[in-house]
Amino acid sequence: xxxxxxxxxxxxxxxxxxxxxxxxxxxxxxxxxxxxxxxxxxxxxxxxxxxxxxxxxxxxxxxxxxxxxxxxxxxxxxxxxxxxxxxxxxxxxxxxxxxxxxxxxxxxxxxxxxxxxxxxxxxxxxxxxxxxxxxxxxxxxxxxxxxxxxxxxxxxxxxxxxxxxxxxxxxxxxxxxxxxxxxxxxxxxxxxxxxxxxxxxxxxxxxxxxxxxxxxxxxxxxxxxxxxxxxxxxxxxxxxxxxxxxxxxxxxxxxxxxxxxxxxxxxxxxxxxxxxxxx
Amino acid sequence: xxxxxxxxxxxxxxxxxxxxxxxxxxxxxxxxxxxxxxxxxxxxxxxxxxxxxxxxxxxxxxxxxxxxxxxxxxxxxxxxxxxxxxxxxxxxxxxxxxxxxxxxxxxxxxxxxxxxxxxxxxxxxxxxxxxxxxxxxxxxxxxxxxxxxxxxxxxxxxxxxxxxxxxxxxxxxxxxxxxxxxxxxxxxxxxxxxxxxxxxxxxxxxxxxxxxxxxxxxxxxxxxxxxxxxxxxxxxxxxxxxxxxxxxxxxxxxxxxxxxxxxxxxxxxxxxxxxxxxxxxxxxxxxxxxxxxxxxxxxxxxxxxxxxxxxxxxxxxxxxxxxxxxxxxxxxxxxxxxxxxxxxxxxxxxxxxxxxxx
Numbered sequence: 001x002x003x004x005x006x007x008x009x010x011x012x013x014x015x016x017x018x019x020x021x022x023x024x025x026x027x028x029x030x031x032x033x034x035x036x037x038x039x040x041x042x043x044x045x046x047x048x049x050x051x052x053x054x055x056x057x058x059x060x061x062x063x064x065x066x067x068x069x070x071x072x073x074x075x076x077x078x079x080x081x082x083x084x085x086x087x088x089x090x091x092x093x094x095x096x097x098x099x100x101x102x103x104x105x106x107x108x109x110x111x112x113x114x115x116x117x118x119x120x121x122x123x124x125x126x127x128x129x130x131x132x133x134x135x136x137x138x139x140x141x142x143x144x145x146x147x148x149x150x151x152x153x154x155x156x157x158x159x160x161x162x163x164x165x166x167x168x169x170x171x172x173x174x175x176x177x178x179x180x181x182x183x184x185x186x187x188x189x190x191x192x193x194x195x196x197x198x199x200x201x202x203x204x205x206x207x208x209x210x211x212x213x214x215x216x217x218x219x220x221x222x223x224x225x226x227x228x229x230x231x232x233x234x235x236x237x238x239x240x241x242x243x244x245x246x247x248x249x250x251x252x253x254x255x256x257x258x259x260x261x262x263x264x265x266x267x268x269x270x271x272x273x274x275x276x277x278x279x
Numbered sequence: 280x281x282x283x284x285x286x287x288x289x290x291x292x293x294x295x296x297x298x299x300x301x302x303x304x305x306x307x308x309x310x311x312x313x314x315x316x317x318x319x320x321x322x323x324x325x326x327x328x329x330x331x332x333x334x335x336x337x338x339x340x341x342x343x344x345x346x347x348x349x350x351x352x353x354x355x356x357x358x359x360x361x362x363x364x365x366x367x368x369x370x371x372x373x374x375x376x377x378x379x380x381x382x383x384x385x386x387x388x389x390x391x392x393x394x395x396x397x398x399x400x401x402x403x404x405x406x407x408x409x410x411x412x413x414x415x416x417x418x419x420x421x422x423x424x425x426x427x428x429x430x431x432x433x434x435x436x437x438x439x440x441x442x443x444x445x446x447x448x449x450x451x452x453x454x455x456x457x458x459x460x461x462x463x464x465x466x467x468x469x470x471x472x473x474x475x476x477x478x479x480x481x482x483x484x485x486x487x488x489x490x491x492x493x494x495x496x497x498x499x500x501x502x503x504x505x506x507x508x509x510x511x512x513x514x515x516x517x518x519x520x521x522x523x524x525x526x527x528x529x530x531x532x533x534x535x536x537x538x539x540x541x542x543x544x545x546x547x548x549x550x551x552x553x554x555x556x557x558x559x560x561x562x563x564x565x566x567x568x569x570x571x572x573x574x575x576x577x578x579x580x581x582x583x584x585x586x587x588x589x590x591x592x593x594x595x596x597x598x599x600x601x602x603x604x605x606x607x608x609x610x611x612x613x614x615x616x617x618x619x620x621x622x623x624x625x626x627x628x629x630x631x632x633x634x635x636x637x
Contacts (some may be wrong), residue, residue, distance in 0.1 A: 072533075081527060088573070099532070
């Protein structure tokens, strides 16, 4: 279990994260959503052990992160950063193999895992390309393969921390990435992802944590955590939650705002949502 | 299954190619070293040079004793010093480029070289009466030691300056290096201004760089620094690879980033400081060597570092051999030759990088 207990992160006098508690069980997937500057990435960095919280503590398997050795920690959790700046001409295979650095058991096994991880993210055909020649989306998938390879197998529960894993991907690859993460969760890996797309979060996460101004304002299944009231309070937009007509998953439909309509909306904004819902 | 087995083919092939490249470089090094032993005002046939070495090792071969003395007292220490300085500079360049995650970085950027230069010039000017050109024993040690101290102090300062909290920020470190370079430059300018004519000539001579002063004594003074650095640098190779992904990413992979960077920088300061101290400023070996090598064997430091040591030694020995023969019987400072080849290479590199970016 990866657990944050009342953690705060302060930078100078500003609190980026305040009194956040969060529990991630193995096999579970949690999405962190919230507006820009809400502290999502900071929270993820605290959960990964990259930064130490100024108050509270983060526990992995009941032991504080600071008391794990870096290598032990690297075998228990992997982190996909928002964007990676790798300007050296490694082959894609070499980049993915770097995910095996904390293990260093058998080169043959590492090679098999790197290969399987590349296949899982649908990038096996890139294996021999130079990383520097890839497009942004391809790079993102290769980095995902690298972090998957890092926690591919192990005796203890493992965790996957993703910071906006779908940021530079097209629609198909967004879905594919989330499906991969979900599949990893099914294999017993705890997954926590920072996401901007509320619908991706609603579709793929067991639980959603809504962050605003460093605080958790809502947490739970999508239907409880992404209500129109919460979305209005946090993002300042009108939206309603409808059920996907075929897949039964919750869908968040933001209302488009046009300047000439502003007057109308300010008086009758909420009714548009309930109307949509009734239909 | 076939597709699975062959998909990582190039990655595996690359590993084989690297092994071969290292073996080839080692062979090239032996050849260049032998060539470098042979050419010069007193020319030797390679087999004659080999015969002298073999005799030293106990083989009973007939050689001219006067020529043997030239080879052993002058040529051999020069070649060994050149190999060590070349290897040290090249490995230092490769490591710096790794730490800064910038293929254009160079040990000179961090201020080691200019700090060392300041130390040397201060020693020449403040040392006053000691005539560098005449090389009394005191000056032989005094000036290089001052250069080494200067290099170490500036590196320690830049490192400390760039530390914010528990981390070292590469950008701050680079900018601090630029400031140090400017500061050292102005201090050297001032010292040059107050220097006497004799001191001026010593400064000019020192700053051009050269291996001509190599003796077994200088070799003995340089060897511990450079060899320690060379032996220890491969131990940070894995960490440097991870560092190329980014500092946070390396940390997530279980690498102690701060310790890797600290060790790498101190070792670089050791090899660059000691090299600059005893041979003056020899430019571009640290920049050019890792680049040439990356084109052949890729950026993996586990291969790049030993490869850079071998190729750096080859390049400097070749440049020194050229410096000795081009204007014989006089000789050019080796720094002139390396800059002549290195600077256009650097410009070509810049142009290529710009084209790529577009």
